[in-house]
Amino acid sequence: MSGSVTTVSQPARPSAGSSGAVPRLRKPRRHSPGRPRRSVLLTVLTGLILLYSLVPLVWLVISATKTQEGLAHSFGLWFNGDFALWDNIKETFTYNDGVFSRWLLNTVLYVALGAGGATLLAVLGGYALAKFDFPGKRAVFAVVIGAVAVPGTALAVPTFLMFSKMGLTDTPWAVIIPSLISPFGLYLMWVFATEAVPAELMEAARIDGAGELRTFFQVVLPLLAPGIVTVSLFTMVATWNNYFLPLIMLKDPDWYPLTLGLNSWNAQAATAGGTPVFHLVITGSLITILPLIAAFLLLQKYWQSGLAAGSVKE
Template identity: 50%
Template sequence: MAVDTAAPPAVPNTHAPLPQARRAPRRTSDRHPWSSRVIVNGLLAAVALYTLMPLSWLLVNATKSNGDLFGRPGFLFGEFHLFTNIAELFAHQDGIFGRWLANTLLYSVVGALASTLVSLLAGYAFATYDFAGKEKVYGLVLLGILVPHTVISLPMYLLASQVGLVNSYWAVLIPGLVNPFGVYLARVFAEGYVPGETLEAARMDGAGELRTFRSVALPMMAPAFVTLFLFSFTASWNNFFLPLVMLNDSSLYPVALGLFSWNAVLPQQPQLYAFVITGSLVSVLPLVVAFLVLQRHWRSGLTAGAVK
């Protein structure tokens, strides 16, 4: 008779300790969350301080008289003369500062509107139409971004002198029409915001190309319009070297060039110190107002361009 020699089945040991789950290592940020916040907030505070310090110095010193400018530290207030300084600033030299401010508004507002419209038309054309050499022409436009404006100021002066535009408003307005970076942004917006099907529907309804752009594409590119306008407006407002080359008549100066001319004669006319500082503060205010009014559209336009 055969004997069954097979081993009995093993009985599990219910008293054996259960394996413990491996605990994930704690991250450094979990152990010290306050340290990262302190570092980030400290860096942001340092950047904000660095950015606001010149503006705060300008605001404090614009309230001082000439005596307090030299007799008190820069960040300490003296006797309040802000409104007196502003009144004397606009009355000096028969109100030449007001003329400079009006010239700057002309160069910036009219020039920025024209530059923005040209950039939108060019970007829309590159995004919508197909023509021979399209990408090569677009590459040449992008090369213009790499060329500093100071490099081409002298050639533009020679060209303007040949056609008789030197020392005129056109000598500053016409060169500002060309904005390669604006063309690039306009093409990005047109490709992302203007569907081709919508343009085809407008053409099938009988709209011409200009009517299609004005009534269909341009409203869709409203964030691009505001973004490009603010960029062009800021660049035109701060434009200095081109007017310095093109203009000889002080009545045509923008405010930046006019303040520079006053600053150049400060050793001979120290009474102009208060005018230069107060004029610098007044010249900053339109930029602040423009960004505060249009910042919502500008922020949405930048975000849309980044997503695209």
């Protein structure tokens, strides 16, 4: 019986030029985790927000280069024939016996004592609330959250009545003492200290013999640096731009901050026989915002890391 070999014929593959070729399907592009997705809508919205933020600043810079007459006879977003920026700056610091310099020093004083004290109290209170247990802690948390929701203008009139009975109105303390209280700064440091300071690290410092003060200044404080910068920026901007509280507390122009002083110059044109000095108001406003811009640029990396702290839970 002879053996037979069975062969299985395979179907012939169609050639590339034949009409029966099987088309190749494209693989869908997978998004790489390292590369962010591009969104046209998000780009347009970001551009509009950037434009909305920069146009007033551009107008302020351009207007500060014009004279009083040039402001009324030129387009707002373009330069005038005469470049008067340096003359405007010089006149701003010398006008009315150099009162602008006094207002600038007053604002620095209010920021140094008010915002600096508010940051210190927020750091101490936030650290204590985050790392220590004591009776009434939940009640304190409720009070802090409630204080964050209350606007500062709602407390201005009761504060004025209280300070009036104490004889502190029309003094720098009427602006400094209310600025020491920052419920939002306290809450921010509370949240930041909860996530940024490991309890194990504090226990290790205590086992090594460090007291509470040494543990706070040598171990905890460096870890709280981004949060401290963030809170100090918020309190500094709030105190620097504070207008309503000094308006009802201060009567003596020698104690005015920049916000109140520039407003008095701006209202000077509406008074009988008053001389309009809008070019000085604009130049003074430009000088006023320069320290805030410099502070944000210098402390940007600390500020961003402070805002992102606690956003990712491990």
